[in-house]
Amino acid sequence: xxxxxxxxxxxxxxxxxxxxxxxxxxxxxxxxxxxxxxxxxxxxxxxxxxxxxxxxxxxxxxxxxxxxxxxxxxxxxxxxxxxxxxxxxxxxxxxxxxxxxxxxxxxxxxxxxxxxxxxxxxxxxxxxxxxxxxxxxxxxxxxxxxxxxxxxxxxxxxxxxxxxxxxxxxxxxxxxxxxxxxxxxxxxxxxxxxxxxxxxxxxxxxxxxxx
Amino acid sequence: xxxxxxxxxxxxxxxxxxxxxxxxxxxxxxxxxxxxxxxxxxxxxxxxxxxxxxxxxxxxxxxxxxxxxxxxxxxxxxxxxxxxxxxxxxxxxxxxxxxxxxxxxxxxxxxxxxxxxxxxxxxxxxxxxx
Numbered sequence: 268x269x270x271x272x273x274x275x276x277x278x279x280x281x282x283x284x285x286x287x288x289x290x291x292x293x294x295x296x297x298x299x300x301x302x303x304x305x306x307x308x309x310x311x312x313x314x315x316x317x318x319x320x321x322x323x324x325x326x327x328x329x330x331x332x333x334x335x336x337x338x339x340x341x342x343x344x345x346x347x348x349x350x351x352x353x354x355x356x357x358x359x360x361x362x363x364x365x366x367x368x369x370x371x372x373x374x375x376x377x378x379x380x381x382x383x384x385x386x387x388x389x390x391x392x393x394x395x396x397x398x399x400x401x402x403x404x405x406x407x408x409x410x411x412x413x414x415x416x417x418x419x420x421x422x423x424x425x426x427x428x429x430x431x432x433x434x435x436x437x438x439x440x441x442x443x444x445x446x447x448x449x450x451x452x453x454x455x456x457x458x459x460x461x462x463x464x465x466x467x468x469x470x471x472x473x474x475x476x477x478x
Numbered sequence: 479x480x481x482x483x484x485x486x487x488x489x490x491x492x493x494x495x496x497x498x499x500x501x502x503x504x505x506x507x508x509x510x511x512x513x514x515x516x517x518x519x520x521x522x523x524x525x526x527x528x529x530x531x532x533x534x535x536x537x538x539x540x541x542x543x544x545x546x547x548x549x550x551x552x553x554x555x556x557x558x559x560x561x562x563x564x565x566x567x568x569x570x571x572x573x574x575x576x577x578x579x580x581x582x583x584x585x586x587x588x589x590x591x592x593x594x595x596x597x598x599x600x601x602x603x604x605x606x607x608x
Contacts, residue, residue: 284574310606336575337604339542341523 271315271328275440276350277433278332280372281357282365283339286392289423290357291331294433299424310335318441327437348379353386353440355432358407360391360420361399366407373414386439387416388432395422481556482588489554489564492586492593500537501545510534512595517587520598533598542572560588561596579603 279287293299295312311332318325332351334343356372358365369389377383389411391402404420411418417435421428482488496512499505513520513530520527520536527533549568557563564584571577585597 283572288576310604332606335604336572336578337602337606339540339572339575340602341525 271326273318273325273441273444274328274330275352275437276330276332277353277355277436278334278348278351279355279357280334280376281392282359282362282368283336285357285359285362285365286423287333287355287357288335290355290390290392290421290429291333293423293426293429295331297426299426316437318437320441320445325441327441329433329437331433343375343379345379348376349381351380351385353436354380354388355390355436356387356416357390357392357421358402360393360402360407361396363401366391366402366410369410384415386436386443387414388436388439389414389416389418390421390428390432391418392421392423394420394427395424480560481558482560482562483556485554485556485562488562488586488593490552492562492584493549493552493564493566496584496595497545497547497549501547503543506537507534509537513598514587514589514594514596518595518598520600522598522600523602542575544573546571546577557585561593562586 279291281287289299291312295314311330313331314329316327316329318327334347337343354376356369356376358369360366373387376385376387389407391404391407393399407420408418417439419428419432419435421432423429496509499509499512510530513533515530516528518528518530518533520533522536525536527536547568547570549566551565551567553565553567555563562585564586566582566584567579568581569577569579580600580602582601583597583599584595586593587596
């Protein structure tokens with residue numbers, strides 16, 4: 268079993284059909300798949316990455332969860348939101364209603380997430396369908412600013428800003444974790460404790476210099 | 479009552495009829511005729527309901543319109559009271575949502591020359607536990 272320093276769980280939210288599943292698939296596998304994504308027995312996606320902070324490498328195990336339309340059959344419970352440490356909130360740039368629903372999703376987050384102002388990145392997805400766009404960039408930015416959220420225009424089809432959106436969210440979550448006064452308030456940090464003698468992790472960048 | 483030798487045909491026929499009604503939003507209210515006003519139980523994604531009124535309230539509250547469904551397998555057994563136990567395995571797509579696997583179990587209870595659904599257990603095949 269691989270070790271990690273942080274287990275981070277993100278949840279992708281937004282109306283049905285905005286592209287949550289495709290977005291996560293594009294991020295973890297670098298592919299666009301508009302058809303049925305065959306399951307390997309587990310319905311969230313995972314990715315390992317290294318987060319650098321203050322010259323140190325942190326091994327992050329990222330779990331990306333997706334409602335995948337299950338909200339049509341059962342209401343999303345508090346438990347569903349509670350464990351997530353960050354949220355990717357998606358709407359479809361070609362669908363007015365999905366944009367209008369963002370306010371409701373933010374309200375749901377305020378009610379159900381682990382705190383009232385969790386880290387959220389707002390994504391206007393399907394940016395590749397420019398000729399079908401109905402939500403202008405300034406309109407989306409205005410909403411994002413009103414709620415204090417970073418905004419990115421993304422495309423699960425081309426990959427535009429997909430990685431950037433996840434990394435923006437990760438950075439915010441990691442900063443929150445590092446600056447939290449009361450660490451007991453935070454979910455997570457359930458990974459194995461860091462070994463201060465682990466040379467791999469604490470290796471300074473000077474090791475890369477061959478001169 | 480004896481075992482019904484027609485259990486396979488009854489199972490397949492019922493499943494076809496049930497989903498033809500369920501998957502068409504204009505037909506869905508007619509599912510009320512499948513359930514008994516008191517003697518029917520449903521467990522829908524973990525929500526337990528009894529009686530046709532509560533069951534229909536649940537089914538009518540579902541927010542999707544049409545369902546595309548592919549049945550993978552229908553397994554039936556005769557029951558000693560003349561009823562039929564049915565297990566359905568399949569995939570469904572609600573409107574334009576991502577497709578999901580599902581499983582559904584029915585117990586058909588004989589009533590006169592026909593049957594009603596005494597038990598109905600539905601689950602999506604979503605494996606979202608770490």
